Amino acid sequence: MKTINILYWVFTGLFAALMIFSSFSNIVTAPDAVELIKAKLGYPTYIIPFLGVAKLLGAITILIPRFPRLKEWAYAGLMFDLIGATYSAFAIGEAGAAFMFIFVALGFISYYFYRRRETMMAASK
Numbered sequence: 620m621k622t623i624n625i626l627y628w629v630f631t632g633l634f635a636a637l638m639i640f641s642s643f644s645n646i647v648t649a650p651d652a653v654e655l656i657k658a659k660l661g662y663p664t665y666i667i668p669f670l671g672v673a674k675l676l677g678a679i680t681i682l683i684p685r686f687p688r689l690k691e692w693a694y695a696g697l698m699f700d701l702i703g704a705t706y707s708a709f710a711i712g713e714a715g716a717a718f719m720f721i722f723v724a725l726g727f728i729s730y731y732f733y734r735r736r737e738t739m740m741a742a743s744k
Contacts, residue, residue: 620740631729638674639679641674648664659711676693705719
């Protein structure tokens with residue numbers, strides 16, 4: 620149980636830090652975010668701060684120990700964001716698109732250990 624708990628917090632901390640870090644440029648609508656999302660991808664500008672706030676809230680939610688149903692939704696939303704970003708990067712031929720798979724894998728690993736941890740905690744009750 621201790622190993623699962625440590626692995627959960629390591630991977631979840633890394634995943635949440637990545638999502639929080641990437642949310643800031645979207646929240647403040649940084650010029651590089653506008654160029655990528657509007658100019659290269661063709662998405663509307665108003666989606667940028669929305670995605671940033673959603674990523675920030677999702678990352679905070681997966682760090683909070685309670686609210687398992689909300690945490691499931693947060694993981695789903697963050698993974699939709701990452702998978703959509705990965706697909707979009709490949710669609711426009713972005714140079715580092717394959718690098719995005721590392722972040723997707725980190726999300727899956729975090730979720731895997733979250734489920735293992737929840738299962739083990741339920742069994743020990």
